[in-house]
Each structure stands twice: as structure tokens, then as C-alpha cells.
Amino acid sequence: MADDLFKALADPTRRTILDELAEQSGQTLFEICGRLSMKHQLGISRQGVSQHLAVLEAAGLVETRREGRYKFHDLNTAPLRHIAERWPVPDTSGPEESTS
Amino acid sequence: MKIHLTSIFVDDQAKAEHFYTEVLGFVKKHDVPVGEKDRWLTVVSPDEPGGTELLLEPAGHPAVKPYRDTLVADGIPLAQFAVDDVRAEYERLRALGVVFTQEPVEMGPVTTAVFDDTCGNLIQIATKPE
Numbered sequence: 001m002a003d004d005l006f007k008a009l010a011d012p013t014r015r016t017i018l019d020e021l022a023e024q025s026g027q028t029l030f031e032i033c034g035r036l037s038m039k040h041q042l043g044i045s046r047q048g049v050s051q052h053l054a055v056l057e058a059a060g061l062v063e064t065r066r067e068g069r070y071k072f073h074d075l076n077t078a079p080l081r082h083i084a085e086r087w088p089v090p091d092t093s094g095p096e097e098s099t100s
Numbered sequence: 101m102k103i104h105l106t107s108i109f110v111d112d113q114a115k116a117e118h119f120y121t122e123v124l125g126f127v128k129k130h131d132v133p134v135g136e137k138d139r140w141l142t143v144v145s146p147d148e149p150g151g152t153e154l155l156l157e158p159a160g161h162p163a164v165k166p167y168r169d170t171l172v173a174d175g176i177p178l179a180q181f182a183v184d185d186v187r188a189e190y191e192r193l194r195a196l197g198v199v200f201t202q203e204p205v206e207m208g209p210v211t212t213a214v215f216d217d218t219c220g221n222l223i224q225i226a227t228k229p230e
Contacts, residue, residue: 024205028175030214030222031202038207046174069216070201071173 002086005079008059014052016040018061021075028072029053105142107155108179109164110219113141116156119218123196124181129153154179159220168220175201177214177224186211186227 008014013036020035021027027035033049036042044052053073056062060079065072110116120126126143130153134140142153159165171178183189186204190213194200201222202214212226 024203028201028214030175030177031205034207034212035205038210041208066173069169069172070175072201 002082004055004059005061005082008055008061011052011055013042013044014056016042017049017052017056018075021062021073022077025074026072028070032073103152105153105155106179107157108217108219108221109159109168110156110217110221111159112219113139113156113158116217116219117141117143120154120156123193123198126154156219164220172216172220172222175214175222177222179221180224180226183225183227186213186225189213189225 016036017032020032020039029046029050032053033044033046036044036049053062057064061076063074063076065074117128117131120143121128125146127146127149128141129144129149130140130142132140138158141156143156144151144153159168168178190200190204193215198218199216200213201216202212202224204211204213210226210228212224214222214224217223
């Protein structure tokens with residue numbers, strides 16, 4: 001797993017795409033492009049956004065589905081679990097205040 | 101130079117006439133028979149009867165289908181219309197059964213939404229704050 005996942009997360013534009021899909025899952029390419037340019041002032045071509053989406057899809061972080069004539073992109077955070085499995089996060093409610 | 105008329109391909113002119121007038125609320129301006137079954141069919145905004153006309157053009161040319169199908173799959177609208185309140189218009193149109201591929205989203209200075217015109221195209225509506 002790992003390499004594709006970390007490569008996908010390494011790019012700030014791709015992290016922004018994931019942020020926007022986290023806010024609203026099920027977006028068309030047009031909506032993702034609109035959010036990047038209008039909300040984040042990221043002037044990337046549609047082809048560029050498509051390529052970013054392809055990297056995210058290869059890492060399993062984005063899934064696409066066709067609904068009728070439209071194609072939507074959904075966020076899938078499941079692959080991120082591999083990171084926590086490799087470097088487990090301590091299961092404490094208040095890490096700052098450990099009373100021993 | 102100014103934009104007097106712009107056009108959009110429609111699968112079926114009778115269906116398009118219904119959707120663009122009865123559902124969206126445009127007003128028919130010209131309706132002239134052309135050839136065997138086609139019409140020169142244009143609509144205008146009721147707010148601007150002398151404004152830009154939208155030609156609802158038959159989509160019979162073989163180039164039209166692959167062109168539009170590819171754009172629709174990616175959610176790319178073929179026309180943009182201004183509305184006073186995208187959210188209100190979204191609720192009104194959805195109640196009439198219109199399918200949206202993008203619900204209203206605030207994108208910086210504008211709020212936009214995208215719907216299917218049932219004639220083969222996606223249409224974007226947008227509200228700019230005054």
C-alpha cells in the first residue's frame with residue numbers, strides 16, 4: 001500500500017481536493033474545479049485536476065461512480081487506517097493530562 | 101459588438117420549449133418553421149424581453165452527442181443563467197422534479213448550482229452578491 005497513499009497525500013492541491021470532498025461528497029469534475037479556483041484561488045486546468053484525481057483514485061482515497069449520465073467523485077478515508085495501524089495512535093482521551 | 105443571441109442544442113424542441121418556458125420561466129420570442137420539422141425557436145428572459153435570445157437548436161448533427169455526453173459526464177454546464185437567489189431557485193426547481201448535479205455551493209463571491217435541462221445539457225445558475 002503505502003507508497004501510493006503517501007505520494008497522494010504529499011501534494012497540497014490534492015489535500016485541498018480531499019478537504020472539499022470531505023465537506024461534500026459526490027462532486028462532479030466541474031464542481032471540484034470550481035471549488036479549487038473560486039474558493040482557493042488555485043488556477044489549475046481541468047486536465048490538471050483530472051490528473052490529481054487520478055492519483056487520489058489510485059491511492060484509493062477517491063472513488064468514482066456513474067449515476068445516469070453523470071460521474072461523481074466520493075471521498076474514501078479507509079486507506080488512511082493503514083497509517084494508524086503502522087504507527088498506532090495511543091488510545092487516551094486526554095493525552096496532555098496523564099495522571100500517573 | 102454585442103451578444104444578441106446564443107444557442108444551445110436540444111434533443112427535442114417541443115420538450116425544450118416546455119422546459120425552458122413552463123419550468124424555467126423564459127418567454128418564447130420567435131418560433132419559425134425551418135425545413136421539415138425544425139423550428140427557429142428562441143426564448144428570452146421575462147425581465148428583459150429585448151435582451152439576449154437563447155436559441156433552442158436541434159441536436160441532430162452527429163458531432164453533438166459525443167460532445168455533450170462527455171461534458172455532461174464531467175458535470176460541465178453549457179450555459180449559465182443569473183438568478184436572484186440560487187437557493188430559492190434550487191428549491192423551486194427541485195420541487196418541479198428538476199435533477200441537480202451540483203447543489204448550491206458558495207464559491208467565493210458567487211453561489212452556484214447545476215441542473216439537467218432534460219434536453220441533453222447541464223445548466224448553471226449563479227447569484228452574485230450586489
